[in-house]
Amino acid sequence: MQMDATVISFADNNSIASHIANQLNAIYTIAKIHEFPDGESCVRIDPSKIRDTVFVLNSLYHPDQLVLPLLFLAGTLRDYKAKKIVLIAPYLAYMRQDKRFNEGEGISARYFARLISEYFDGLVTVDPHLHRIKSLDEIYTIPSHAIHAAPVVADWIYNNIKQPLLIGPDSESEQWVKYLAQMAQSPYVVLEKIRHGDNKVEVSLPQVQKWLKHTPVLFDDIISTGRTMIETIKHLKQTDLAAPVCIGVHGIFSGNAYQELVAAGASKVVTANTIEHHSNEINIAIPIVQAINQLKF
Amino acid sequence: MQMDATVISFADNNSIASHIANQLNAIYTIAKIHEFPDGESCVRIDPSKIRDTVFVLNSLYHPDQLVLPLLFLAGTLRDYKAKKIVLIAPYLAYMRQDKRFNEGEGISARYFARLISEYFDGLVTVDPHLHRIKSLDEIYTIPSHAIHAAPVVADWIYNNIKQPLLIGPDSESEQWVKYLAQMAQSPYVVLEKIRHGDNKVEVSLPQVQKWLKHTPVLFDDIISTGRTMIETIKHLKQTDLAAPVCIGVHGIFSGNAYQELVAAGASKVVTANTIEHHSNEINIAIPIVQAINQLKF
Numbered sequence: 001m002q003m004d005a006t007v008i009s010f011a012d013n014n015s016i017a018s019h020i021a022n023q024l025n026a027i028y029t030i031a032k033i034h035e036f037p038d039g040e041s042c043v044r045i046d047p048s049k050i051r052d053t054v055f056v057l058n059s060l061y062h063p064d065q066l067v068l069p070l071l072f073l074a075g076t077l078r079d080y081k082a083k084k085i086v087l088i089a090p091y092l093a094y095m096r097q098d099k100r101f102n103e104g105e106g107i108s109a110r111y112f113a114r115l116i117s118e119y120f121d122g123l124v125t126v127d128p129h130l131h132r133i134k135s136l137d138e139i140y141t142i143p144s145h146a147i148h149a150a151p152v153v154a155d156w157i158y159n160n161i162k163q164p165l166l167i168g169p170d171s172e173s174e175q176w177v178k179y180l181a182q183m184a185q186s187p188y189v190v191l192e193k194i195r196h197g198d199n200k201v202e203v204s205l206p207q208v209q210k211w212l213k214h215t216p217v218l219f220d221d222i223i224s225t226g227r228t229m230i231e232t233i234k235h236l237k238q239t240d241l242a243a244p245v246c247i248g249v250h251g252i253f254s255g256n257a258y259q260e261l262v263a264a265g266a267s268k269v270v271t272a273n274t275i276e277h278h279s280n281e282i283n284i285a286i287p288i289v290q291a292i293n294q295l296k297f
Numbered sequence: 298m299q300m301d302a303t304v305i306s307f308a309d310n311n312s313i314a315s316h317i318a319n320q321l322n323a324i325y326t327i328a329k330i331h332e333f334p335d336g337e338s339c340v341r342i343d344p345s346k347i348r349d350t351v352f353v354l355n356s357l358y359h360p361d362q363l364v365l366p367l368l369f370l371a372g373t374l375r376d377y378k379a380k381k382i383v384l385i386a387p388y389l390a391y392m393r394q395d396k397r398f399n400e401g402e403g404i405s406a407r408y409f410a411r412l413i414s415e416y417f418d419g420l421v422t423v424d425p426h427l428h429r430i431k432s433l434d435e436i437y438t439i440p441s442h443a444i445h446a447a448p449v450v451a452d453w454i455y456n457n458i459k460q461p462l463l464i465g466p467d468s469e470s471e472q473w474v475k476y477l478a479q480m481a482q483s484p485y486v487v488l489e490k491i492r493h494g495d496n497k498v499e500v501s502l503p504q505v506q507k508w509l510k511h512t513p514v515l516f517d518d519i520i521s522t523g524r525t526m527i528e529t530i531k532h533l534k535q536t537d538l539a540a541p542v543c544i545g546v547h548g549i550f551s552g553n554a555y556q557e558l559v560a561a562g563a564s565k566v567v568t569a570n571t572i573e574h575h576s577n578e579i580n581i582a583i584p585i586v587q588a589i590n591q592l593k594f
Binding site (some may be wrong): 036037038039040041042043044046047061062063064065067068069071072073075076079080093094096097102103104105106107108110111112114115118222224225233252254255 | 307333334335336337339340341342343344359360361362364365366367368369370372373376377390391393394399400401402403404405407408409411415519522549551552569575
């Protein structure tokens with residue numbers, strides 16, 4: 001069945017966007033950005049490809065440089081009579097500055113949500129970093145849908161790792177580690193931090209002797225600097241467990257985070273394709289297509 | 298007289314902003330931008346410095362990277378109870394994409410104006426590049442004021458150049474060159490393009506023998522690539538006139554434009570301080586202060 005809609009993306013999101021358009025049986029087109037010598041940019045689309053409903057598919061990775069072209073794209077689409085413009089941002093930016101950590105700071109999550117809500121009619125994203133903000137509806141005034149990557153992550157673990165052992169870095173992680181382990185039909189252990197005074201933290205390793213033939217799996221929603229995972233790998237090295245596989249939904253890898261994870265002892269680093277990277281092995285396109293098909297207009 | 302207002306800028310606009318605050322007798326404070334490893338940014342202000350009326354003083358040079366921190370600054374100021382937020386942008390971006398030059402292109406000038414109009418209560422700028430758009434009011438829905446730099450440019454010429462001779466690069470420039478020459482009490486000549494067929498353009502040099510003791514002065518509102526001025530310098534070299542002084546209001550200098558102008562034969566390149574650059578010799582602070590003092594709230 002042909003969906004009477006357009007999927008549009010900037011060139012660097014081409015691979016997931018064309019895949020999604022293909023699955024939806026929608027028209028796919030690329031929006032071009034021309035950058036002028038003075039640092040300004042101009043967006044250009046192919047008007048013949050624009051339908052009433054347009055899905056703008058673009059991860060909001062390194063958002064500051066991207067946001068103006070993105071708003072210009074929305075403006076251009078409206079000029080060419082698009083009636084409903086939905087932003088599909090597999091990675092959604094600015095969810096972490098969700099409160100005033102210091103007096104005088106802006107609450108970027110709220111300002112960014114206001115901006116996006118003014119220019120788009122709907123938002124679909126994958127595992128937004130919800131913490132103090134419990135639901136996108138608290139800050140986005142447009143209909144939004146957050147896809148959980150856990151099922152496709154669990155599928156990937158189940159299909160690619162022999163005898164996985166999920167590892168939670170601390171007690172806070174127990175809930176998701178248990179959930180993911182159930183879906184992947186794998187056992188799990190959770191490390192425990194024991195504080196001695198203010199600065200000394202010892203990590204107790206639970207009994208792992210019976211899991212020595214298993215492959216440890218570390219998971220986090222975002223791998224940014226990779227610090228948490230690198231610390232956890234250090235603790236695991238004190239045991240006889242095998243080198244762990246590190247999985248992140250969103251692989252931001254700031255600086256040399258990817259190389260540092262590998263150097264620290266990760267046997268493999270795997271991410272979902274919410275942000276294009278050579279570690280992408282977990283395909284998020286299918287749940288995105290399912291979410292789009294369920295959107296009510 | 299103390300003005301009960303705040304002037305705030307990001308650090309790289311510090312010198313003109315603090316000067317203006319000083320002239321206004323207003324409070325001056327710097328807004329800090331913290332950049333996180335993942336490429337997101339966070340704005341922080343000193344709340345004790347924020348009054349009901351805030352002038353955000355920032356040139357919109359290389360606007361794509363700047364615009365999100367600028368909108369976050371406006372959001373933060375509102376959170377801290379600023380009632381009237383006026384953007385003072387000595388250089389205003391996105392005035393040149395003022396129509397659809399190619400099918401499918403966005404009209405960035407309009408989209409940018411809409412965005413700024415949503416976040417600020419007023420706009421003051423210097424010589425915006427008005428071409429097909431005749432007035433800022435056509436695209437900005439907030440009160441706006443465009444300051445003309447010509448009087449301070451003419452003053453600078455009058456005070457710094459012995460026997461100036463203003464040069465207009467083509468007949469279109471005659472109007473402003475005449476105006477500037479009158480104010481600087483200087484003579485002027487205008488070069489004329491004579492077309493031979495489609496591609497061959499000859500530039501006729503008017504009688505300049507009587508101006509050989511004068512200093513030629515080239516002027517443009519924006520020096521971006523510097524191409525127009527470099528071409529004009531080449532034509533002047535065919536005469537016995539002295540090496541010209543090149544003056545721009547807004548010195549964008551994309552790539553090596555500044556060095557190329559000097560290499561082409563400019564005896565000196567001078568700009569106004571709407572964009573901070575070592576060529577800044579024309580001070581635009583006083584007319585900005587005058588404009589602010591005349592704003593009606």
